[in-house]
Amino acid sequence: MPTAVLPQIPLYEPAPATNEPLDYADLAVIDLSKANTPEGRAELAVQVRDAMHTQGFFYVINHGLMPSQNARMFDIADAAFSQVTEDEKKILTSDFKITGAYEGYKLRRVWHIDSGVRDQIEQYNIHRHVRTQAHPKALTPLLPELDAFARFNHFEVLHPILRLFALGLELPEDTFVNMHNFDGPGDTSLRFMKYYPRSEDEEIATKNVWLKGHADIGSVSILWSQRVGGLQILSSDGNWRWVRHIENALVINAGDSMDFLSGGFYKPTIHRVTQPPADQRNYARLGIFYFSKPDDDVKLIPLSASPVLQRNGIKRRCDDADAPTAGEWRKGVTSAYGMTNLKKTESGVEEEVISGIVVKHYN
Template identity: 60%
Template structure:
């Protein structure tokens, strides 16, 4: 079994105790009457026996096949620990100067590391995005970080370890059981120590002008799929995230205090033969009572090891019964590294072409059609 990392946040460096970060006060949740997606709530603390995992696997499988999203509760972090992470995320943007941010911008369009500044991606027409993020590979000490973050690197490292071992691996075991595979089948392709780009990401969406909202029909980030295997979003109260339901309607994702929002990405769809489809989601302008509030996000973006060939588990009894929905021919299956580099290099930078489906634009990445949903 994989070693379990205790969920402890320690505000210490190797040599000394440091003060807590300036505390972030989360805004109040919206009171607007929104149409929310009815997502399953998975209690991860129940995944402690084979019988309980088998039951949870059924719930997770159903959630992935109907919505592609579900909530996770009892994930091992207290509300205070979660608020500390959001406080560190906030200082990443509000305390670090623009000149210092420029020193820690990514040097390659194929790798999300360091700062992504606002106005990098084309949203619609001539309107560019208003989101900045700071991306950190889980191997946190492989690169330098801004001065304000350095005292909290042990905290962020503990956070990455906790996400990977205490949240991601248990979820991957449930997904493997849903395919009637050995529990470790997906875990083995998501080794914390291996080369890869599973990352902690802090993100802040900034309010836009009314002119930009009009031109983009209030869309802040077009409907898309994530290119990793699963994404862990630490729930926060400012609305904006929507998912495209099976009936073709966009529905909001509700905030639940100290819960996680989990969704499937491209790599999982590759590996699981389409049984767990990559989830279509977008970000839109927050509800009316939150429109002037920046939207702060904390994520753990999960990817298989870089050398993993994104080919289906053909030995899965479930796939043998139900069939495999392939995204490409087996001999053309990209590695995770190739898929990651192709997706990151093109996102928001290439001209999309109108697809066959209404409201869908397309591009080709590594020979695979990637869809963007308006």
């Protein structure tokens, strides 16, 4: 990250931590500093493999970014919303339904949640090559920091995790790294996301769900932990459990693309966002994410050479000949999300078909 004198922007004041007695998921904590040696990677690979096969989520600590740098990024993330006019946001709004890629802003009230209620979520999406798109005036002086942060996420977090994923399948270390090139074709990107409090009527109509239960599109999602609660995962016993905030930690999960590539071994766990705990309900929920996807030309078929998959079996979501590329899958899901009429099953799960594959949404 840059060490020169930084442009001045308003400081973001995070909410106080919740004191509510929540039912938290028991997630593994991975010390990424151990990944610097072959012995450390071997140890971590087993921990990551077990976490991803059983829970689909884990925490990362000791990733290399200082708490002060973390706080600065939340200052920048908030500036993308609080320091940009509505008119400028509209000019820089993404036409993701046509392009199949998020770039620029997604404004509020675009996605349908339930019972006629639309979302109260703003996004600002930044391609990993940050200078390839137009940015609001407030962020232009911050582009060197955004560029450094995108590269940090890609090379210092994503690639080490992908190496652990490969080792966990007993494959060569760079198997997944070679599918996630920083200069390759694709939509791996940085995202700032702000959830705003809703009216009581909207909470009742949606049963307090702010973002439907879903699996992510890509391979690995990196969430920078923040204080306002709301993220929940669907546990194997069918119960939703909260994800606990850990200061300066990351929350990692796999998405559909990794599910395809790992033959169902690495779980794309269903997760959602709900109304925050009672003592945080007057606060907006600000998030920072790095959503990684394989290069667009990667065909999403199981890596059947893996000894682990050979021992455990492969679960295919479609025949290999019919499998989409990462680019086809990303465009199909992005274009449809929150925009299509979903078919509700008897269990209450909503479904749609993309590239011949059933995609489920949980409320």
